[in-house]
Amino acid sequence: MASGDLAPPINLNLNVRGLGHSATLAINERSKRLQSEGRHVYRLGLGQSPFPVPQPVVDELRANAHQKDYLDVAGLPILREAVSNYYVRQYAIGCTADEVLIGPGSKELMFLVQLVYYGELVIPTPSWVSYAPQAQIIGRNVRWVPTTAEHGWPLRPAELDAVCREDASRPRLVVLNYPSNPTGQTYDAEALQELAAVARRYRVILLSDEIYGELDHRGRHVSIASFYPEGTIISGGLSKWCGAGGWRLGTFTFPRALGWLREAMAAVASETYTSTSAPIQFAAVRAFQGGNELARYLVNARRILRALGAAFAERLRSAGVFVPGPQGAFYLFPDFSALGARLAERGVRTSTDLCERLLGDTGVALLPGTAFGRSPEELTARLAYVDFDGARALVAAEAVPLDQELDVAFLERYCGNTIRAADVMAEWIAA
Numbered sequence: 379m380a381s382g383d384l385a386p387p388i389n390l391n392l393n394v395r396g397l398g399h400s401a402t403l404a405i406n407e408r409s410k411r412l413q414s415e416g417r418h419v420y421r422l423g424l425g426q427s428p429f430p431v432p433q434p435v436v437d438e439l440r441a442n443a444h445q446k447d448y449l450d451v452a453g454l455p456i457l458r459e460a461v462s463n464y465y466v467r468q469y470a471i472g473c474t475a476d477e478v479l480i481g482p483g484s485k486e487l488m489f490l491v492q493l494v495y496y497g498e499l500v501i502p503t504p505s506w507v508s509y510a511p512q513a514q515i516i517g518r519n520v521r522w523v524p525t526t527a528e529h530g531w532p533l534r535p536a537e538l539d540a541v542c543r544e545d546a547s548r549p550r551l552v553v554l555n556y557p558s559n560p561t562g563q564t565y566d567a568e569a570l571q572e573l574a575a576v577a578r579r580y581r582v583i584l585l586s587d588e589i590y591g592e593l594d595h596r597g598r599h600v601s602i603a604s605f606y607p608e609g610t611i612i613s614g615g616l617s618k619w620c621g622a623g624g625w626r627l628g629t630f631t632f633p634r635a636l637g638w639l640r641e642a643m644a645a646v647a648s649e650t651y652t653s654t655s656a657p658i659q660f661a662a663v664r665a666f667q668g669g670n671e672l673a674r675y676l677v678n679a680r681r682i683l684r685a686l687g688a689a690f691a692e693r694l695r696s697a698g699v700f701v702p703g704p705q706g707a708f709y710l711f712p713d714f715s716a717l718g719a720r721l722a723e724r725g726v727r728t729s730t731d732l733c734e735r736l737l738g739d740t741g742v743a744l745l746p747g748t749a750f751g752r753s754p755e756e757l758t759a760r761l762a763y764v765d766f767d768g769a770r771a772l773v774a775a776e777a778v779p780l781d782q783e784l785d786v787a788f789l790e791r792y793c794g795n796t797i798r799a800a801d802v803m804a805e806w807i808a809a
């Protein structure tokens with residue numbers, strides 16, 4: 379066979395044709411190029427925790443480096459036990475070890491659930507970048523539900539009801555993600571109760587992506603599984619609150635009635651990744667057990683994110699940008715539409731123009747709203763306020779009494795590059 383015949387793109391599965399490497403790639407490559415040219419870059423594009431993995435969890439990983447055996451496909455039994463105890467203790471969710479599935483990142487588990495469940499995927503926008511491409515790869519239908527900026531992009535019960543009513547018996551998997559990537563907004567118990575009532579009415583499966591739950595800025599995260607326990611899968615893991623994205627450990631917690639779905643996912647897992655890394659699973663037991671040291675780590679991580687997010691949002695607001703105050707995680711989703719006419723004079727007509735110009739002119743790297751399911755002309759962008767040394771900031775926060783909010787002097791000293799980016803953006807807008 380001629381070598382040219384070996385790799386014709388025509389042989390690509392139709393579902394993956396045109397699929398890029400996730401939306402963050404282009405901006406990251408451009409940032410790197412600018413840095414290599416000696417330019418200063420404010421890295422607000424990548425959504426990664428700035429904080430280190432808590433020391434007791436690192437110690438546990440070290441102590442378990444020798445663990446070499448393949449583990450149960452559903453996960454290490456003591457870890458599944460620790461995860462179920464965590465949900466019972468933290469959120470009063472009735473859940474047993476049998477109902478937990480461990481995977482190499484919650485992203486992989488989300489792919490598996492879409493693969494094995496035959497139904498429509500309902501995604502409110504703006505939403506995290508990977509839900510829809512996963513559906514596309516598998517060939518599932520996606521139903522977008524746009525939300526609006528005022529009151530912070532919430533999915534309204536009436537909107538969910540309208541979508542479900544269209545064909546009330548259609549099987550559906552509804553994704554809810556809060557605190558949200560990309561908006562940094564969350565839901566209170568009352569809003570969750572109303573959404574749960576709609577979900578129950580149409581018997582949809584809720585995939586509740588609560589990976590940022592511990593990073594609710596006030597530590598008041600509530601799981602919607604409290605209100606719709608029979609139909610909610612909770613997605614979680616170590617990546618965000620434990621600063622361990624690269625460790626690749628995710629968890630799904632199922633209602634008893636969805637045991638068949640969990641089993642089907644485990645069957646596919648057994649034929650693909652086999653099991654999640656053994657040392658990581660042993661270390662994760664420590665993370666889910668909690669305790670004083672982890673609680674202190676979380677309290678201080680939340681204090682830093684709360685102060686920094688609020689200060690960043692305030693500076694953008696002063697420059698005329700619409701942005702709801704952040705409530706969780708480490709993201710803001712500013713809307714520059716009110717400045718549309720002035721930006722258009724500068725050649726900025728889409729969210730991609732906006733991000734490219736900002737990066738080129740100021741070195742501030744953001745991701746365009748299009749990457750999160752918004753229309754290209756809407757002047758929105760996501761910024762991750764994480765460009766600082768989290769280990770250093772945590773040590774400094776420990777020294778500030780707990781009843782005291784972290785002030786601007788603290789932020790300028792320990793999160794300087796991030797907070798300076800807000801000023802640079804404000805100056806760019808005013809120019």
Ligand SMILES: Cc1ncc(COP(=O)(O)O)c(C=O)c1O
Pocket residue numbers: 425482483484485486506555558559587589614615616617623626627628
């Ligand atoms: C909203 C959301 N869900 C899920 C994930 C995937 O997390 P992981 O696969 O690391 O568990 C991410 C990661 O960025 C995320 O932002």
